[in-house]
Amino acid sequence: MEGMSFEEALRQLEDILAMLESGELELEQSLRLFQSGMELSVYCQQMLKQAEGRIQQLTQKPDGEILLLEIDVKESE
Amino acid sequence: MQEFITVSELNNYIGGLLEGDLFLSNFWLKGELSGFKLYQQSGHMYFNLKDTDSLISCVMFKSRARGLAFKPEDGMEVLLRGTVSVFARQGKYQVYAEEMLPFGAGGLYLQLEKTKAKLQALGYFDPEHKQPLPRMVNRLGIVTSQDGAALRDILKVVRQRHALIDVVLVHSSVQGLEAPQELARGIELLNQQDSVDLIIVGRGGGSLEDLMAFNSEEVVRAIYQSHIPIISAVGHEVDYTLADLAADIRAATPTHAAQIAVPDVEGILNALAIYQQRMQRAIEKKLGYNSERLDRIMMRKIWSQPGIMIESRQKQVEVLEKGLRLAMSSGMQVRGQRLALAVTALDKLSPLKVLSRGYAIASKDGTVIHSSEQVEPGDQIDVTLYEGRLKVRVESKEGNPWKA
Numbered sequence: 099m100e101g102m103s104f105e106e107a108l109r110q111l112e113d114i115l116a117m118l119e120s121g122e123l124e125l126e127q128s129l130r131l132f133q134s135g136m137e138l139s140v141y142c143q144q145m146l147k148q149a150e151g152r153i154q155q156l157t158q159k160p161d162g163e164i165l166l167l168e169i170d171v172k173e174s175e
Numbered sequence: 176m177q178e179f180i181t182v183s184e185l186n187n188y189i190g191g192l193l194e195g196d197l198f199l200s201n202f203w204l205k206g207e208l209s210g211f212k213l214y215q216q217s218g219h220m221y222f223n224l225k226d227t228d229s230l231i232s233c234v235m236f237k238s239r240a241r242g243l244a245f246k247p248e249d250g251m252e253v254l255l256r257g258t259v260s261v262f263a264r265q266g267k268y269q270v271y272a273e274e275m276l277p278f279g280a281g282g283l284y285l286q287l288e289k290t291k292a293k294l295q296a297l298g299y300f301d302p303e304h305k306q307p308l309p310r311m312v313n314r315l316g317i318v319t320s321q322d323g324a325a326l327r328d329i330l331k332v333v334r335q336r337h338a339l340i341d342v343v344l345v346h347s348s349v350q351g352l353e354a355p356q357e358l359a360r361g362i363e364l365l366n367q368q369d370s371v372d373l374i375i376v377g378r379g380g381g382s383l384e385d386l387m388a389f390n391s392e393e394v395v396r397a398i399y400q401s402h403i404p405i406i407s408a409v410g411h412e413v414d415y416t417l418a419d420l421a422a423d424i425r426a427a428t429p430t431h432a433a434q435i436a437v438p439d440v441e442g443i444l445n446a447l448a449i450y451q452q453r454m455q456r457a458i459e460k461k462l463g464y465n466s467e468r469l470d471r472i473m474m475r476k477i478w479s480q481p482g483i484m485i486e487s488r489q490k491q492v493e494v495l496e497k498g499l500r501l502a503m504s505s506g507m508q509v510r511g512q513r514l515a516l517a518v519t520a521l522d523k524l525s526p527l528k529v530l531s532r533g534y535a536i537a538s539k540d541g542t543v544i545h546s547s548e549q550v551e552p553g554d555q556i557d558v559t560l561y562e563g564r565l566k567v568r569v570e571s572k573e574g575n576p577w578k579a
Contacts, residue, residue, distance in 0.1 A: 104311040115450055118457035125465055132458040139447050139454075146440055148313060151339045153330065155321070155346065158364055169344065171321075171330055 099137065104145045111138040183263065190261035193268060199259040204270060205278055206231075208251045213240075213352075222247065224255070224270070233257070235272040241351040244384035245277055245286060246391070252278035283383055287390050291417055294392065299399040300420040306404040308424060309372045311438050314341040316371035316403065318361035321346040324379040325408065325429035332433035340437065343371050349378035354388030359397035366401050374401065375432045376418065377408030389416035398422055408432030469529060469536075530561035537567075547572040 099107065114135040118128060155169045180188070193199055206224030213220050218237030223230050233255070235243075247253065255275040261268050277286055294300065315333075319325045321344060333340060345361035348354040358376060365374055376398065378389070388394060389409050398405050398421040407422035408429040419425040426432035530536070536559040537544040544550060550569050558565040 104313070105309055108310065111447075111450055115454055115457075118454055118461075121457070121461065123461075125461055128458060128461045132454055135454045136451065139451050142447055143444065145313065146311070146443060147339065150341060151333075153342045153344065155344045156316075156364060156368065157346070158360075164364070164368070166343070169321075171326060171344075 099141050102141070104142060107138050107142050107145070111135055111142065114138070182266070186261055186263035186266055189268070190263060193259050193261060196259075201256070201258060203254055203256050204231075205252070205254050208247055208253055209249050211247050211249050220247070220272075224253070231270055232267065233270040233272050235275065239273055241348075241353070243275060243352045244350070244387040245283065246352070246355070247275065254278045283387065287383075287387075287417070290390060290392060290395075291420075294395050294417060294421070299395055300417075304399065305423045306402075308404050308406070308435070311443060312340055312372045312436055314343060314371040315436055316343045316345070316365040316374040318345045318347055318358055318365070318374060318376045319378055319429070320349045323349060325349075325377050325410070328379075328429040329375060329408075329433040329436075332430060333437050336437050336439065339440065343368075348388075350381065350385045350388055355391035355393040358388055359391075359393040362394075362397040362401050362405070366403055369403070371403060373436050374403050374405045375408050375426075375429070375436055376405055376422070377426075377429050377432060378410070379429065380410035386416055389418040391417075394418050395421045406432045406436055469534065530559070533561075535560050547574065 114131050117123060118131055118135065123131070153169055153171055154166050157165050157167070159165065204224060206226055209223045209225055209230070211220070211222040218240065220235040220240050221232070222235075223232050225231075235255075253275050254277075255270070255272045257270045257272040259268055259270055277283055298304065317326060317329060319329075326344065330342065333342065343365065345364055347357035347361045349358070362374060362376060365371055376389075376394070378386075386409055389407070395417045398407070398418055404423045406424045406426050407416070407419045408426040408431065409416050409418060410428040415425070424435060426435055537556055538559070539550060539554060539556045542549070544556060550556060550572060552569050552571050554569045556567050556569060558567050
């Protein structure tokens, strides 16, 4: 699951949910999917909490060097 | 010896005459651009204006050129406002342009329509090319002016929603001659870095002239080529900019763009919680169905003496089978069918059938164990298998794995 995008994880979770709710699977398969589904939902929750709310500025200097710096933008009225 | 003056003095004298002339200090001039040159280092523009019979050289300094709403090209008919003065170093008089516009009724609109037709033909506005927006944005890229209202409006929405997202700004001018290149470069830079999930490109409202950068080929191409989805957010009075047509989603204002882009984290967390509940319900239903089947068998207490029960069931089945054969052979079709149904039903109920699929019955002191709470580590329990029974000692226990 490591490196999976949020979109992909959420899509898989929704697929699993649909399969589980169809009720057409063998018990063993249901349990396996349930396990993966729970792991995916925890993964999604973690991803939501990953960003830190930073504001950064990306600039490229004339010599091609790329800088990413934290900036402070004043609240507007 | 004759009286004489120096070259400098003559040029200065002529310059003084020209500069003293009221008409030459402010006039509008129409002509066709030729020999246009933009000096990258200084940012000044040098060109000639001509008509069929005549030509005059012109210069537009960087400070004035910055406000241009279009990209001058040779052959273009323009109208410029300026003054005439002498460039003493070359003994040359020239027009110093203050402002310049494409000539003709709606010159800008004409130019816009021309660019639009060209880019449309290239497929830059094709709906099939549009990318879906991600539902979750962890890092948001913004290409706009660091001093503009657009940036502040977007950040305001981010703060209002208490969304913990990272914002990556690439500063760019949003009007003037350099704006198209800078905006396009900003989009390309974010694509190169590939660290943001979505890009907002925009600025606050303005006149058509102010917004011309968003109608430029450079910006439209950069939007088209971006592999990161883009929301255009140009606050404007006119119907559209070409950037809007090329973007994956067009927002009417930067605030609106932010509302689309910034995830409603609370909402997504709620949705995830509901997904978890629904999965639990689905699995409980599945388990419930199976354990009910098992319970029905348990009620008969066969787990304590499975051998006897199984034997007696087998005997019943044998008897029924005999009867079935008899019924079938004696042509008693109806009775035969009913018997066949009964045999199938019994067979389904048979604990052997359930156990043969790998299920086992755990019991302690004759009581079936439903929950890990019924036992303690160290307890000895019985496990009845399809074939044989086990005496097992509990090593450790865990709660219900489904109730995280």
